[in-house]
Amino acid sequence: MTDAATTRPGTRRPDAEVVDLCAELIRIDTTNFGPGVDGPGERAGAEYVAAKLDEVGIDCTLYESEPRRTTLVADFAPEGTEPGAEPLLIHGHLDVVPADAADWTVDPFAGELRDGMVWGRGAVDMKDFDAMVLSVVRDRVRTGRAPRRPLRLIFTADEEAGGVLGADWLVRNHPETVEGCTHAIGEVGGFSLTVRDDLRLYLVQTAEKGMAWLKLIADGTAGHGSMRNDDNAVTELAAAVARIGSHRWPHRITDAQRAFLDAIADAWQVELDPDDVETTLARLGSIARMVGATMSNTANPTMLQAGYKVNVIPGRATAGLDGRIVPGGDEEFFATLSELLGDKVRYEIDVHSSGIETEFAGGLADAMQASLAAEDPHARAVPFLMSGGTDAKAWHRMGVRCFGFAPLRLPPELDFVGMFHGVDERVPTDSLEFGARVLDRFLDLA
Ligand SMILES: [Zn+2]
Numbered sequence: 001m002t003d004a005a006t007t008r009p010g011t012r013r014p015d016a017e018v019v020d021l022c023a024e025l026i027r028i029d030t031t032n033f034g035p036g037v038d039g040p041g042e043r044a045g046a047e048y049v050a051a052k053l054d055e056v057g058i059d060c061t062l063y064e065s066e067p068r069r070t071t072l073v074a075d076f077a078p079e080g081t082e083p084g085a086e087p088l089l090i091h092g093h094l095d096v097v098p099a100d101a102a103d104w105t106v107d108p109f110a111g112e113l114r115d116g117m118v119w120g121r122g123a124v125d126m127k128d129f130d131a132m133v134l135s136v137v138r139d140r141v142r143t144g145r146a147p148r149r150p151l152r153l154i155f156t157a158d159e160e161a162g163g164v165l166g167a168d169w170l171v172r173n174h175p176e177t178v179e180g181c182t183h184a185i186g187e188v189g190g191f192s193l194t195v196r197d198d199l200r201l202y203l204v205q206t207a208e209k210g211m212a213w214l215k216l217i218a219d220g221t222a223g224h225g226s227m228r229n230d231d232n233a234v235t236e237l238a239a240a241v242a243r244i245g246s247h248r249w250p251h252r253i254t255d256a257q258r259a260f261l262d263a264i265a266d267a268w269q270v271e272l273d274p275d276d277v278e279t280t281l282a283r284l285g286s287i288a289r290m291v292g293a294t295m296s297n298t299a300n301p302t303m304l305q306a307g308y309k310v311n312v313i314p315g316r317a318t319a320g321l322d323g324r325i326v327p328g329g330d331e332e333f334f335a336t337l338s339e340l341l342g343d344k345v346r347y348e349i350d351v352h353s354s355g356i357e358t359e360f361a362g363g364l365a366d367a368m369q370a371s372l373a374a375e376d377p378h379a380r381a382v383p384f385l386m387s388g389g390t391d392a393k394a395w396h397r398m399g400v401r402c403f404g405f406a407p408l409r410l411p412p413e414l415d416f417v418g419m420f421h422g423v424d425e426r427v428p429t430d431s432l433e434f435g436a437r438v439l440d441r442f443l444d445l446a
Helices: 003-007 018-027 042-052 128-142 167-174 233-245 255-268 277-284 287-292 330-341 363-376 393-399 429-445
Strands: 058-065 069-076 089-094 115-121 151-156 181-184 190-198 199-208 209-217 299-307 317-327 347-353 379-386 401-404 426-428
Touching: 018 042, 018 115, 018 128, 018 429, 042 058, 042 069, 042 151, 042 209, 042 426, 042 429, 058 167, 069 128, 069 167, 089 128, 115 429, 128 429, 167 393, 199 255, 199 363, 199 393, 209 233, 209 287, 209 330, 233 299, 233 317, 233 330, 255 277, 255 379, 277 287, 299 393, 317 330, 330 379, 363 379, 363 401, 363 429, 393 401, 426 429
Parallel strands: 089 151, 089 181, 181 401, 199 379
Antiparallel strands: 058 069, 069 151, 115 426, 190 199, 199 401, 209 317, 209 347, 299 317
16 A cells, blocks of 8 residues: 555544554553552543544543542444444553663653654553554544444553552442443453464453452460460461462363463464473463463462560461462362461451453454454464453453453564563554554454
8 A cells, every 4th residue: 555545534544543642641651559659640641532532523521539540431332333232342541550760771651662662651551552442443433434333432540459449440430331331352462472473372361360368367375475375376377378378279270271271282282281281381481471370279478467576475466368369269269278277367358359251252252363363364362361350350240241352463572471560661563553453353343
């Protein structure tokens, strides 16, 4: 195509703006420092998105859970969508994790273009996808192309701190904003994993682990440090923490995990030894870090507290425990934990959310494969279970089936998983443009 053809009014160009939009979003600092620490908030980011949608005639509603903690909701439901089709929820978060400029090669909030990449905090998590959505929707308005279904666009606050002031707050206080939506796409997934020149797997998140942040408590008999004490809280707690920390959780392979492992075995033409899956996973390079933790429940002791003076036995000792639970694994997790804790140590739940899982099947899954293959003939979409959590959990509670699908064709040498929350976070510009074109095709089929 010549330049004249690509810029002619009415010509489809869904990827035209995606690089600029991504760089501009990165330049708006939306750092989320977590609960209790004041930051810039997401308002400036939400206002930027609102302005870009307003420019093409799409109205937005902004919601604030707290001052500057802004979530944006908009409908794109032009004439021409299929009558009666439920809206497709497309979500992206606006906040980013902190970045310490001293560690970076570039200013993390400059949105610099260098070596064919956009650099900066949020380049892959997840202002890349926010930009794709904007670029595609704006192009569709300009060229008068309706998606198959109406779209419900939600750009959230606070995803990086669990969505308490974002997605979670939204569904609690404004459940009508996701009403009617049965399916959603957002993070994390859709990125490529190169097997060989003629085969790339695109990992679509269909499941994510749950979370149990617990406080372990041992109560004993306080007393003088010089006396015998058979009811010492520190001793009891330490023993329980050691049992939990060294426990080998049995593999629990969920359907999504099974499908992923089968796809890996098929792609690399290897037999998967169910007792030694780690060896096979090691072939995956950096992705193995993400996948390795999804084979079983995990429980890591992370904090310890007891005592105030060396010659005083305290009456209580406590520990913090970070548990991650495979979908459907809650009962086993808590039963095993109770056994490991023993009689003298109990737990209180600070945070608990169950894992979620949906089947990689149906019209949306077909649309993902077809739209990827149209832009990359060597694409194969495969489901996977993610070890971390996303806003998907909030939508899931409202009955929405969630897929992580933010398409990116990546160069094989890029340590993509390391980019998430990493130093020198960056994304190739042609990966962004690829993603926008795939997303655009997807909206015709989904
Ligand atoms: Zn994210």
